[in-house]
Amino acid sequence: MSASSRCDNDEDTIAAVSTPRGAGGIGIIRISGSKSLDILRSLMQRLPDPVQNSHVYVSWARHPLTREKLDRVICFFMQAPATYTGEDCAEIQGHGGIVNMQRLLDAVCAAGARAAGPGEFTKRACLNGRMDLLAAEATAGFIEARSQRAARLAVQHLSGSTLRYINAIIDSIVETSAAIEAHIDFPEDGLEPLETEKWLQVLTESIETLKSLSRSYDAGHRLMSGARVVLAGLPNAGKSTLFNALAGHDRALVDPEPGTTRDFIEAQDERDGLLITWVDTAGVRSSAPGVEAEGIRRTIKEIEKADLTLLVVDGVNDTEDDLVNIALKLCESRLIICVNKKDLAGWDTRCAASAWPDAEHFAVSAATGEGIDAVVGEISQQLVPEEADSDLMLFTSRQKRFTQAACAALERAVQRLKEGSFIELAASDLYEARDSLGALSGRLLHEKVLDEIFSRFCIGK
Numbered sequence: 001m002s003a004s005s006r007c008d009n010d011e012d013t014i015a016a017v018s019t020p021r022g023a024g025g026i027g028i029i030r031i032s033g034s035k036s037l038d039i040l041r042s043l044m045q046r047l048p049d050p051v052q053n054s055h056v057y058v059s060w061a062r063h064p065l066t067r068e069k070l071d072r073v074i075c076f077f078m079q080a081p082a083t084y085t086g087e088d089c090a091e092i093q094g095h096g097g098i099v100n101m102q103r104l105l106d107a108v109c110a111a112g113a114r115a116a117g118p119g120e121f122t123k124r125a126c127l128n129g130r131m132d133l134l135a136a137e138a139t140a141g142f143i144e145a146r147s148q149r150a151a152r153l154a155v156q157h158l159s160g161s162t163l164r165y166i167n168a169i170i171d172s173i174v175e176t177s178a179a180i181e182a183h184i185d186f187p188e189d190g191l192e193p194l195e196t197e198k199w200l201q202v203l204t205e206s207i208e209t210l211k212s213l214s215r216s217y218d219a220g221h222r223l224m225s226g227a228r229v230v231l232a233g234l235p236n237a238g239k240s241t242l243f244n245a246l247a248g249h250d251r252a253l254v255d256p257e258p259g260t261t262r263d264f265i266e267a268q269d270e271r272d273g274l275l276i277t278w279v280d281t282a283g284v285r286s287s288a289p290g291v292e293a294e295g296i297r298r299t300i301k302e303i304e305k306a307d308l309t310l311l312v313v314d315g316v317n318d319t320e321d322d323l324v325n326i327a328l329k330l331c332e333s334r335l336i337i338c339v340n341k342k343d344l345a346g347w348d349t350r351c352a353a354s355a356w357p358d359a360e361h362f363a364v365s366a367a368t369g370e371g372i373d374a375v376v377g378e379i380s381q382q383l384v385p386e387e388a389d390s391d392l393m394l395f396t397s398r399q400k401r402f403t404q405a406a407c408a409a410l411e412r413a414v415q416r417l418k419e420g421s422f423i424e425l426a427a428s429d430l431y432e433a434r435d436s437l438g439a440l441s442g443r444l445l446h447e448k449v450l451d452e453i454f455s456r457f458c459i460g461k
Helices: 035-044 099-112 118-126 132-143 148-158 161-185 195-217 215-224 239-247 288-307 320-329 350-355 372-383 395-418 423-441 447-454
Strands: 015-016 026-033 057-062 069-078 089-095 227-233 267-269 272-282 308-314 335-340 361-363
Touching: 015 069, 015 099, 015 118, 026 035, 026 099, 035 057, 035 069, 035 099, 035 118, 035 267, 057 099, 069 099, 089 099, 089 288, 099 148, 118 132, 118 320, 132 148, 132 161, 132 195, 132 395, 132 423, 148 395, 161 195, 161 423, 195 395, 215 227, 215 395, 227 239, 227 288, 227 395, 239 308, 239 372, 267 361, 267 372, 272 372, 288 423, 308 350, 320 350, 361 372
Parallel strands: 227 272, 227 308, 308 335, 335 361
Antiparallel strands: 015 026, 026 089, 057 069, 069 089, 267 272
């Protein structure tokens, strides 16, 4: 059987600890497969006959071979197909703890189950038609969500809002493909210009939707994984003071002597529903001795991989020549410019404005906190714009890859239809687009795609 229908491991029953590793009040063993009820019966000291579906029982769990008492547990059985995986399932809830959970899992495996692989429960749910791939990825995203907005994005995918858009596009492609193939099969009927215009309109609308989806990836990925914001600038610009203010505690050492920071320092904080990793770095200048030079090299490396660079300018002491020099080093970076030390006499923005005439500048005082809220608001807007919070948002590279592939295939089909030639190739392009979207949503399941998705899941999910 191919991966495109349902799971065929009817005799292969899996089990895993589904609660986090470590001490806890409760630990849960999940079981899925045709032997689930038999395994439950072989472990439990006392179960009625018949066992009622989804009815909770309390019993001593014993090892199926030695009959050693293991734990007093709560257990229940759930009959297919109305279960998470679409198979017969069971759960055993015992006292938490690494040793106790391992003893119970060993007993379950001795009774006929095998240890599940990463994400195997959810993989079976997909293969058995209980869940689409977008919802499966959202399940992992929900577990790993590191902010409120990330959790909301996962809920959108779990509820099927993105899937509905994808399925609507697939249906329109299938309908257009059928019309084009009918013309290929019966060319004597001729091709009406109005009919071509209808096809072009449908496909163009689909392309615009897919482009919007593709553009949403950067914001969606940042919501799920967090963003990295690097504080850079000349020595003694007040980067570490601003870093501490953003982090909410004194994470970096602050000293009047220039060059205090020799390596980068990180701190995480959730702002406006987005998890941000703030990175304080060594001051950048044209020449520096020894270890400071290595610190500058690391600063440049951090800037290159940052989502955003917060350039801190000393509004009192930095000169235009110094700022022009650092501007050349940061010319490829995405910048927000903070002119710091507004609380001191002699502060102005003229040097910063001259070095970056087209950039927006924020007047701040890291020492007093003035202007910092405005900077954080701008950071959030640039990394995840408010309009990005919608039903149409991707957050994995796999989703983006298949969306772009489908869009490219549709654009080729549109171009062929406009030229009025090679209509057979246009039909082939539409098939390619449909298959890419099918792989995205789960209408078409490929083993390689499944392995890519579920290899990142935790055991027990």
